[in-house]
Amino acid sequence: MKWSFHLARIAGIDVRVHATFFLLLAWFGSVYYAEGGLAAVFTGLSFIILLFVCVILHEFGHALAARAYGINTPDITLLPIGGIARLERMPDKPWQELVVALAGPAVNVVIAFALYIVVGRLFAPGEFQAVAGGDGSLLSKLLAINVMLVAFNLLPAFPMDGGRVLRSVLAMRLKHAQATRIAAAVGQIVAVLFGLLGLFGGNPFLLFIAVFVFFGARAEASSASFKENADETHVAAIMQPMGPVLAPGMTVAEAAGLVMAGRNTVVAVTDPSLRLLGVVPVASLADSLRWDPSAPIDPLVRRDFAVVASGASLAETVTTLRDSAQELFPVVNAAGQFVGWLAREELAKALGFRNGT
Numbered sequence: 001m002k003w004s005f006h007l008a009r010i011a012g013i014d015v016r017v018h019a020t021f022f023l024l025l026a027w028f029g030s031v032y033y034a035e036g037g038l039a040a041v042f043t044g045l046s047f048i049i050l051l052f053v054c055v056i057l058h059e060f061g062h063a064l065a066a067r068a069y070g071i072n073t074p075d076i077t078l079l080p081i082g083g084i085a086r087l088e089r090m091p092d093k094p095w096q097e098l099v100v101a102l103a104g105p106a107v108n109v110v111i112a113f114a115l116y117i118v119v120g121r122l123f124a125p126g127e128f129q130a131v132a133g134g135d136g137s138l139l140s141k142l143l144a145i146n147v148m149l150v151a152f153n154l155l156p157a158f159p160m161d162g163g164r165v166l167r168s169v170l171a172m173r174l175k176h177a178q179a180t181r182i183a184a185a186v187g188q189i190v191a192v193l194f195g196l197l198g199l200f201g202g203n204p205f206l207l208f209i210a211v212f213v214f215f216g217a218r219a220e221a222s223s224a225s226f227k228e229n230a231d232e233t234h235v236a237a238i239m240q241p242m243g244p245v246l247a248p249g250m251t252v253a254e255a256a257g258l259v260m261a262g263r264n265t266v267v268a269v270t271d272p273s274l275r276l277l278g279v280v281p282v283a284s285l286a287d288s289l290r291w292d293p294s295a296p297i298d299p300l301v302r303r304d305f306a307v308v309a310s311g312a313s314l315a316e317t318v319t320t321l322r323d324s325a326q327e328l329f330p331v332v333n334a335a336g337q338f339v340g341w342l343a344r345e346e347l348a349k350a351l352g353f354r355n356g357t
């Protein structure tokens with residue numbers, strides 16, 4: 001993430017802090033200073049820092065649970081709105097996602113329980129409000145905030161952990177994309193409720209959360225339908241016709257005659273059984289036509305060309321396209337026969353990318 005600083009490396013995971021987090025500290029610092037001088041700055045900021053330590057431990061809960069399923073987490077970044085553990089991927093199995101999603105809040109449950117033992121008593125309802133108002137000892141405030149973190153994170157709304165819990169439970173019965181759509185819809189309803197509460201209760205923080213949740217839910221739903229699309233559509237469904245095909249030993253003039261008809265910037269070279277041998281860029285054919293039309297095309301054939309399989313899903317093809325600069329990819333079937341072309345643009349369209357992204 002841009003503008004983030006490396007803080008530490010713990011259990012093989014980089015802990016980073018985003019620059020805006022320091023702005024948050026500076027802002028709270030100045031507020032505390034105005035209220036009660038340096039002493040207030042010290043107690044106020046130590047609470048915020050301890051709170052964010054709890055947030056980082058929460059993220060480690062997710063990361064270490066994911067590691068148990070062989071999923072790495074390169075880094076955890078601390079932002080003013082909370083922490084983000086960047087998991088390499090989400091687990092595919094619903095019950096694994098459930099465990100990973102619950103592991104974060106579970107850490108806060110453990111912290112809250114430990115603090116409860118230390119503090120030695122449970123909050124009476126009135127006391128809880130006093131704590132929220134800024135009274136109470138540092139430890140009892142931390143206890144209260146950990147309980148709030150658990151409750152907040154278990155809201156059944158993306159991007160909160162509760163959204164993932166809901167999705168994974170639904171996915172045990174439904175298809176992944178369908179489970180996500182339902183979970184996202186529930187999340188948006190929660191967001192609207194929060195928005196109304198914030199609006200009529202005059203609480204800007206709730207309004208902020210509502211907007212955050214609403215767009216988080218939408219992003220999750222669209223990434224799920226993207227995934228569904230990419231997994232279930234095959235290259236064969238979106239490839240273009242083969243166009244002219246060249247054979248080794250043809251002369252440049254013969255090849256040029258065939259290629260005139262096509263619109264592509266490259267032509268395939270195959271053996272008589274259509275097994276793909278390589279490609280010839282039309283530009284190099286046009287070049288040779290000027291110098292020696294009777295020369296064979298063989299020296300022009302390029303073999304360092306990325307090829308995609310007609311039976312591959314679009315999701316499997318994305319990495320090939322990412323690692324290559326080609327605009328066109330020859331498509332071969334399971335027998336290695338040339339069957340068509342996949343245009344980068346066509347794949348982007350099928351996956352729902354907009355131009356320029």
Ligand SMILES: [Zn+2]
Nearest residue numbers: 104105153161
């Ligand atoms: Zn979490």
